Amino acid sequence: MAQYLGAKGFAVELRPDGKQGWDTYLKGGFDLLILDVMMPMKDGFTLAREIRQRDERTPIIFLTAKSMKQDTIQGFQSGADDYLTKPFSMEELLLRVSAVLRRAKGVTATKEEAREHLLGRFRFDVRKQVLIIDEQERKLTTKESDLLRLLCEHRNGLLTRNEALQQVWGDDNYFNGRSMDVYIAKLRKYLKDDPAVEVLNVHGKGFRLVARSEDE
Amino acid sequence: MAQYLGAKGFAVELRPDGKQGWDTYLKGGFDLLILDVMMPMKDGFTLAREIRQRDERTPIIFLTAKSMKQDTIQGFQSGADDYLTKPFSMEELLLRVSAVLRRAKGVTATKEEAREHLLGRFRFDVRKQVLIIDEQERKLTTKESDLLRLLCEHRNGLLTRNEALQQVWGDDNYFNGRSMDVYIAKLRKYLKDDPAVEVLNVHGKGFRLVARSEDE
DNA sequence: AACAAGCGTTAAAGAACGTTAAGTCACTAG
DNA sequence: CTAGTGACTTAACGTTCTTTAACGCTTGTT
Numbered sequence: 001m002a003q004y005l006g007a008k009g010f011a012v013e014l015r016p017d018g019k020q021g022w023d024t025y026l027k028g029g030f031d032l033l034i035l036d037v038m039m040p041m042k043d044g045f046t047l048a049r050e051i052r053q054r055d056e057r058t059p060i061i062f063l064t065a066k067s068m069k070q071d072t073i074q075g076f077q078s079g080a081d082d083y084l085t086k087p088f089s090m091e092e093l094l095l096r097v098s099a100v101l102r103r104a105k106g107v108t109a110t111k112e113e114a115r116e117h118l119l120g121r122f123r124f125d126v127r128k129q130v131l132i133i134d135e136q137e138r139k140l141t142t143k144e145s146d147l148l149r150l151l152c153e154h155r156n157g158l159l160t161r162n163e164a165l166q167q168v169w170g171d172d173n174y175f176n177g178r179s180m181d182v183y184i185a186k187l188r189k190y191l192k193d194d195p196a197v198e199v200l201n202v203h204g205k206g207f208r209l210v211a212r213s214e215d216e
Numbered sequence: 217m218a219q220y221l222g223a224k225g226f227a228v229e230l231r232p233d234g235k236q237g238w239d240t241y242l243k244g245g246f247d248l249l250i251l252d253v254m255m256p257m258k259d260g261f262t263l264a265r266e267i268r269q270r271d272e273r274t275p276i277i278f279l280t281a282k283s284m285k286q287d288t289i290q291g292f293q294s295g296a297d298d299y300l301t302k303p304f305s306m307e308e309l310l311l312r313v314s315a316v317l318r319r320a321k322g323v324t325a326t327k328e329e330a331r332e333h334l335l336g337r338f339r340f341d342v343r344k345q346v347l348i349i350d351e352q353e354r355k356l357t358t359k360e361s362d363l364l365r366l367l368c369e370h371r372n373g374l375l376t377r378n379e380a381l382q383q384v385w386g387d388d389n390y391f392n393g394r395s396m397d398v399y400i401a402k403l404r405k406y407l408k409d410d411p412a413v414e415v416l417n418v419h420g421k422g423f424r425l426v427a428r429s430e431d432e
Numbered sequence: 433a434a435c436a437a438g439c440g441t442t443a444a445a446g447a448a449c450g451t452t453a454a455g456t457c458a459c460t461a462g
Numbered sequence: 463c464t465a466g467t468g469a470c471t472t473a474a475c476g477t478t479c480t481t482t483a484a485c486g487c488t489t490g491t492t
Contacts, residue, residue: 141469178449179471185451201449203358203479357479394439395481401441417439419489 001034004090005097018042020213025051027196027211028118029155030058032101037064052079055118059104061096117152120197120211124148133193143168144190147183151199151209160206217250220306221313234258236429241267243412243427244334245371246274248317253280268295271334275316333368336413336427340364349409359384360406363399367415367425376422 002014013030015021019041025033033051035044048060062083076083081100084093117124123132129145131138140148146168150159164180165172184199184207191197200208218230229246231237235257241249249267251260264276278299297316300309331342339348345361347354356364362384366375380396381388400415400423407413416424 143470175472178473181449182451182471184449188450203448205358359480391482394483397439398441398481400439404440419438 018047024213026120027213033060035062059100120194155209158206234263240429242336243429249276251278264295275320336410371425374422374424
């Protein structure tokens with residue numbers, strides 16, 4: 001499945017059990033989750049319920065061998081968006097994945113402008129300018145929030161010093177550059193509650209926000 | 217076997233026992249390992265386990281005369297990707313080799329850009345910019361890492377002075393050239409923990425990264 | 433052999449970044 | 463009207479990364 005979806009142009013991460021799946025989910029940045037119901041360490045339903053506690057949006061598709069109605073209902077109650085009963089064809093998989101993604105995209109685009117970023121154990125609400133971890137909310141200032149948003153939008157990639165200064169400060173002179181460094185330090189202080197999330201510097205270029213899964 | 221695979225276009229290195237196999241493996245740069253289970257000095261299972269301790273990726277195929285289930289299981293537990301029971305035809309060998317390589321390539325290509333180079337006793341993680349030897353991690357700067365990556369990509373071949381300067385510095389003027397020489401010196405200092413790994417100069421042309429096995 | 437160019441290496445200088453603290457400004461409560 | 467508060471900037475100092483300088487050695491050429 002991973003290979004097939006990869007060949008179809010999706011960026012896929014495959015994990016062998018529910019526990020590792022959760023760890024990898026925590027690093028954030030996923031558009032869709034496909035969970036097997038029968039998994040070692042932690043079953044798919046339990047995992048889905050845990051995910052839905054901190055994240056209502058990311059779509060989930062279940063893979064299930066049991067075709068019994070009871071289980072299906074239980075699955076959708078834990079917040080699934082679709083499910084596939086084994087055995088299924090790759091074409092069917094692709095169809096459902098595409099459908100769910102199309103639906104999800106539509107929802108986030110129209111429902112509200114409410115962009116929200118999942119970053120390790122953090123949840124960053126762009127509109128409300130708050131950073132949440134473990135039920136604990138931290139209000140961000142406008143500049144803190146704008147800078148963090150830009151970092152999130154360039155997650156794993158490079159946020160150019162110049163781009164950040166233009167977007168947030170409107171001018172990239174020396175002093176604004178130093179000011180930004182101060183804000184980077186602030187964000188690092190906030191984000192250090194989850195060691196898996198880091199803001200890295202690329203000397204002479206800019207900054208990189210990365211979130212690695214726990215086991216890396 | 218070595219001759220056959222060589223004729224089929226593979227670059228093969230053949231070693232007479234497990235100990236020499238390990239030494240040669242250490243010089244790095246292999247896409248696939250084929251291990252005989254019954255070998256003098258060090259058997260295939262033991263060797264595979266030692267290899268898997270420092271390298272999860274490189275595929276391993278076992279050759280075994282014993283067709284007993286017990287041994288097969290033990291083999292896969294030490295991290296084998298496939299196995300061949302003697303006697304077997306050359307066609308069958310080629311089939312399995314091709315299959316394993318295709319699979320491995322797929323994984324490394326889709327999983328993430330996470331390139332990693334094995335260099336003698338070193339492990340060089342390109343994405344994380346770290347050079348690891350004996351559980352000891354050394355963080356590299358961007359320039360150090362970029363230069364070492366280029367050297368790895370031209371392993372045993374020639375990395376042109378000009379290409380390196382264009383790729384890492386973006387301009388090949390005199391001073392950048394001198395700067396690169398300083399970085400070559402730094403890399404040599406880091407790499408001297410394993411005398412089998414060397415950065416050689418080709419006068420007037422560029423540099424060559426080589427890793428020879430211990431006994432060469 | 434003599435010379436120039438290329439390279440090896442170390443040290444110093446310079447630029448970029450990390451962090452803390454003090455300073456400025458606007459806004460608000462009393 | 464003034465003291466206080468919060469957001470942002472500037473200053474200051476330390477650290478890290480990169481470049482430049484300097485000097486000696488090696489290689490290739492005449």
